[in-house]
Amino acid sequence: MPLVVLLEPLVLGVLPASVLPTVVTLLVLLGVVACSVLPYVMSVLGEVVERARRELASLGERKGKERVD
Numbered sequence: 001m002p003l004v005v006l007l008e009p010l011v012l013g014v015l016p017a018s019v020l021p022t023v024v025t026l027l028v029l030l031g032v033v034a035c036s037v038l039p040y041v042m043s044v045l046g047e048v049v050e051r052a053r054r055e056l057a058s059l060g061e062r063k064g065k066e067r068v069d
Contacts, residue, residue, distance in 0.1 A: 008016045015023060 011020050
């Protein structure tokens with residue numbers, strides 16, 4: 001009796017058709033999480049950037065005063 005292997009059709013030549021719903025669900029969940037978390041991350045990073053700019057500006061002012069004296 002010969003060994004018969006039945007292969008599942010591939011979507012786009014890469015992804016088995018039975019895995020497609022799982023991949024689509026994960027991509028949708030990733031998109032939703034990214035859209036909900038991204039604004040928070042951007043606000044935190046914006047605060048860090050502003051703090052760094054203020055520090056750099058104050059360091060530049062100190063160096064400028066030292067050079068004048």
